[in-house]
Amino acid sequence: MATTDLLRGNAVIGQSGGPTAVINQSLVGIVEGLRAGLHAAGYVSRILGMRHGVRGLTKGELIDLTDIHQDRLDRLASTPSAGLGSTRDKPDDAYCERVIEACRKQDARYFFYIGGNDSADTCRIVHERAVGSGYDLRCLHVPKTVDNDLVENDHCPGFASAARYVAMACMADFMDNISLPGIKINVIMGRHAGFLTAASALARRHDLLLTGRGEESTDGPQLIYVPEVPFEMERFVADVEGWYSRKGRCHIAVSEGIADSEGTPIGATLIEGAQVDAHGNVQLSGSGALGDQLADYLKERLTPVGGKPPRVRADTFGYVQRCWPHASPVDAREARRAGQFAAMLAMQGDRDGSVTIVRQGSGSEMWLGEDNGQPYLSTFRRVELREVAAKTRRMPDEFLAGHNNVSRAFVEYALPLVGELPGFERL
Amino acid sequence: MATTDLLRGNAVIGQSGGPTAVINQSLVGIVEGLRAGLHAAGYVSRILGMRHGVRGLTKGELIDLTDIHQDRLDRLASTPSAGLGSTRDKPDDAYCERVIEACRKQDARYFFYIGGNDSADTCRIVHERAVGSGYDLRCLHVPKTVDNDLVENDHCPGFASAARYVAMACMADFMDNISLPGIKINVIMGRHAGFLTAASALARRHDLLLTGRGEESTDGPQLIYVPEVPFEMERFVADVEGWYSRKGRCHIAVSEGIADSEGTPIGATLIEGAQVDAHGNVQLSGSGALGDQLADYLKERLTPVGGKPPRVRADTFGYVQRCWPHASPVDAREARRAGQFAAMLAMQGDRDGSVTIVRQGSGSEMWLGEDNGQPYLSTFRRVELREVAAKTRRMPDEFLAGHNNVSRAFVEYALPLVGELPGFERL
Numbered sequence: 001m002a003t004t005d006l007l008r009g010n011a012v013i014g015q016s017g018g019p020t021a022v023i024n025q026s027l028v029g030i031v032e033g034l035r036a037g038l039h040a041a042g043y044v045s046r047i048l049g050m051r052h053g054v055r056g057l058t059k060g061e062l063i064d065l066t067d068i069h070q071d072r073l074d075r076l077a078s079t080p081s082a083g084l085g086s087t088r089d090k091p092d093d094a095y096c097e098r099v100i101e102a103c104r105k106q107d108a109r110y111f112f113y114i115g116g117n118d119s120a121d122t123c124r125i126v127h128e129r130a131v132g133s134g135y136d137l138r139c140l141h142v143p144k145t146v147d148n149d150l151v152e153n154d155h156c157p158g159f160a161s162a163a164r165y166v167a168m169a170c171m172a173d174f175m176d177n178i179s180l181p182g183i184k185i186n187v188i189m190g191r192h193a194g195f196l197t198a199a200s201a202l203a204r205r206h207d208l209l210l211t212g213r214g215e216e217s218t219d220g221p222q223l224i225y226v227p228e229v230p231f232e233m234e235r236f237v238a239d240v241e242g243w244y245s246r247k248g249r250c251h252i253a254v255s256e257g258i259a260d261s262e263g264t265p266i267g268a269t270l271i272e273g274a275q276v277d278a279h280g281n282v283q284l285s286g287s288g289a290l291g292d293q294l295a296d297y298l299k300e301r302l303t304p305v306g307g308k309p310p311r312v313r314a315d316t317f318g319y320v321q322r323c324w325p326h327a328s329p330v331d332a333r334e335a336r337r338a339g340q341f342a343a344m345l346a347m348q349g350d351r352d353g354s355v356t357i358v359r360q361g362s363g364s365e366m367w368l369g370e371d372n373g374q375p376y377l378s379t380f381r382r383v384e385l386r387e388v389a390a391k392t393r394r395m396p397d398e399f400l401a402g403h404n405n406v407s408r409a410f411v412e413y414a415l416p417l418v419g420e421l422p423g424f425e426r427l
Numbered sequence: 428m429a430t431t432d433l434l435r436g437n438a439v440i441g442q443s444g445g446p447t448a449v450i451n452q453s454l455v456g457i458v459e460g461l462r463a464g465l466h467a468a469g470y471v472s473r474i475l476g477m478r479h480g481v482r483g484l485t486k487g488e489l490i491d492l493t494d495i496h497q498d499r500l501d502r503l504a505s506t507p508s509a510g511l512g513s514t515r516d517k518p519d520d521a522y523c524e525r526v527i528e529a530c531r532k533q534d535a536r537y538f539f540y541i542g543g544n545d546s547a548d549t550c551r552i553v554h555e556r557a558v559g560s561g562y563d564l565r566c567l568h569v570p571k572t573v574d575n576d577l578v579e580n581d582h583c584p585g586f587a588s589a590a591r592y593v594a595m596a597c598m599a600d601f602m603d604n605i606s607l608p609g610i611k612i613n614v615i616m617g618r619h620a621g622f623l624t625a626a627s628a629l630a631r632r633h634d635l636l637l638t639g640r641g642e643e644s645t646d647g648p649q650l651i652y653v654p655e656v657p658f659e660m661e662r663f664v665a666d667v668e669g670w671y672s673r674k675g676r677c678h679i680a681v682s683e684g685i686a687d688s689e690g691t692p693i694g695a696t697l698i699e700g701a702q703v704d705a706h707g708n709v710q711l712s713g714s715g716a717l718g719d720q721l722a723d724y725l726k727e728r729l730t731p732v733g734g735k736p737p738r739v740r741a742d743t744f745g746y747v748q749r750c751w752p753h754a755s756p757v758d759a760r761e762a763r764r765a766g767q768f769a770a771m772l773a774m775q776g777d778r779d780g781s782v783t784i785v786r787q788g789s790g791s792e793m794w795l796g797e798d799n800g801q802p803y804l805s806t807f808r809r810v811e812l813r814e815v816a817a818k819t820r821r822m823p824d825e826f827l828a829g830h831n832n833v834s835r836a837f838v839e840y841a842l843p844l845v846g847e848l849p850g851f852e853r854l
Contacts, residue, residue, distance in 0.1 A: 019606045075851070080599045080851075168751070168752055169751070172747060175507055176507075178508075179446045286740025287719055287740070313713025315747065316743065319600050319611075320596045323602060325595055424752075427492075
């Protein structure tokens with residue numbers, strides 16, 4: 001595309017939805033990409049950050065990032081959570097008008113929005129309205145979500161770092177579980193998609209390393225429940241009883257989003273005064289209610305072993321899993337490049353679009369050894385906003401194994417993303 | 428002491444109580460110390476690990492560690508949780524008889540027990556009974572507890588690693604809290620002592636680095652509640668209201684052990700079917716009940732800001748905080764040396780005793796810069812078992828600041844222990 005097609009003006013960048021460990025990498029990637037491209041070429045004058053997404057934009061709360069020192073950018077990139085502040089606002093018609101009005105006022109011609117499927121939808125709506133009102137505004141979406149539930153993406157920036165935390169926490173907690181046996185439930189984030197809960201399977205290091213098996217592991221977690229499979233309480237009790245009666249212990253990973261056969265999330269009904277955001281999402285996180293309910297149920301229903309009632313404990317991993325400071329190196333790199341790629345699309349003259357991650361190398365050297373396997377590689381491509389906006393990707397069937405486990409295909413998919421995991425010694 | 432005073436036989440080593448990230452360092456330290464000392468000198472033939480503490484010893488469940496390869500020992504040392512398995516058994520008279528009988532059967536003359544104040548008490552009782560029954564048994568206790576509540580110790584192995592996790596989790600979670608504002612409660616381990624909850628103050632990096640202030644920080648957590656100060660619900664609501672009405676957000680750290688003015692733990696009464704261990708400790712961990720209760724109470728009582736009810740979330744850090752794989756380097760080193768020191772006491776001919784940590788250098792270079800300050804240094808000394816056994820150290824007054832904060836003295840005490848913390852960039 002000819003550079004004559006490019007607009008002159010400013011760029012605005014926003015972050016939206018739940019923060020991640022690498023969402024600032026994408027912010028920094030966009031700034032770097034703009035500075036090297038449209039800003040250097042004289043098309044973009046100022047690079048402005050929106051405080052708390054579109055909410056700050058409409059209030060004129062902006063931070064000038066144009067000349068921020070690269071050292072600060074580098075530190076910001078490795079800082080978890082949304083450095084600009086985030087929002088869960090969902091712009092309706094009137095809100096959109098204010099967004100476009102704010103863009104006019106700021107002379108913003110490039111609108112970058114980093115977030116999940118709701119944020120892609122915001123980006124799509126803003127672009128449509130801008131076109132409709134005759135204001136030329138380029139709108140680009142950069143993916144981000146620990147839930148890993150954006151369609152068209154092999155995986156999403158933010159997921160791998162959260163998956164790394166989940167895998168390491170489950171590895172360590174399983175050692176705790178065999179040290180002081182009992183039943184342990186860990187509740188992991190994931191509203192509609194079970195990817196993050198499934199990442200608990202990466203904790204089965206002993207079996208993974210020794211046998212390459214992921215499915216019939218005796219390492220914890222032995223049972224994994226994701227939202228893709230309807231959750232049945234009696235079946236759950238029977239599953240746990242099976243392990244507990246044989247081993248005297250059981251290690252369990254449960255998604256916060258597990259739902260009954262009607263699709264009603266079991267956790268949402270348990271939180272007193274559960275809060276609902278502008279996108280209609282009912283609160284699932286920030287409460288231990290689901291884990292406690294499952295633990296209480298097991299205490300009541302399980303057959304005592306050796307005359308003693310079972311020791312049952314439940315932990316809910318909580319917000320730390322999405323913002324733990326030590327990101328996956330692969331994730332950090334890809335999130336940065338996703339931002340740079342969005343800036344490059346703008347430089348190419350693209351009017352709108354969403355950045356997606358495509359896997360090129362399978363990363364099978366994790367299984368087969370460096371010489372025979374294929375190294376992990378990824379690249380980026382642009383898709384239409386409408387292809388990603390407001391759609392939810394769930395775990396494909398080949399990642400599931402029965403109603404309480406994930407497949408080796410999932411482990412092969414996820415392992416190259418999380419970075420090296422520690423090796424534990426067992427006596 | 429002359430080596431003629433030394434006994435010939437085997438050594439047994441056990442781990443007891445809640446696991447930590449570095450309890451295996453102490454196990455490995457004892458093995459290394461014995462191999463270099465009593466084993467090399469021909470006094471100790473076999474070095475045996477008890478499976479699940481005294482429980483495994485009485486059942487003859489032992490692992491021979493005498494010839495385990497140093498590479499495996501090194502990997503075991505950096506593996507979190509109790510590699511031998513742990514126990515919460517509290518030996519009564521009959522149990523003690525079985526322990527001593529098992530020692531006779533194994534020809535064990537050296538009994539090493541790694542654990543907290545309950546474990547020190549087990550060590551003391553076993554030694555007394557052995558003496559009483561005419562069986563010469565050397566009994567040494569090696570400290571371990573994330574609660575940091577052993578008397579006679581400047582701090583306890585296990586604490587610093589858990590404190591590091593707590594500090595980093597609070598740093599990251601505070602970034603999350605300013606990104607999507609609201610009220611956030613984090614419930615942190617600590618039954619009677621608030622040290623680990625107090626470590627959340629190390630998360631105030633921005634203020635610590637820029638101003639050296641720890642007490643009047645605006646960084647989170649702004650409010651810290653420890654078991655040493657009676658917890659009053661109405662005062663708590665007023666504290667949160669004060670921050671929330673001014674800032675629209677509030678970041679709070681609460682110990683699981685907070686208790687009312689009668690000393691009754693608030694959390695214990697909330698867990699359905701709360702379980703009690705052999706030492707009489709009521710279950711506080713492995714449930715989100717306390718956090719959820721506090722969150723519900725705030726939702727009901729706080730004045731809405733801008734017509735909206737406050738967004739309140741509660742996370743309970745759970746078992747991951749005591750076994751997160753990346754230990755504090757200081758903690759790992761000290762835990763290893765504490766084990767080696769216990770083996771050295773045995774080599775010196777000590778009949779019993781508890782290893783304690785003494786601080787020599789204040790670590791004030793963290794504040795004053797390397798050239799002017801005093802580097803952090805620690806050493807070890809032996810104290811009588813009865814001085815440590817079954818006693819609980821709580822936070823001294825100088826570590827507290829009012830009813831909802833900790834002092835700069837605490838921050839200066841804890842900072843050198845946790846290792847370098849990440850530096851975050853704020854826009």
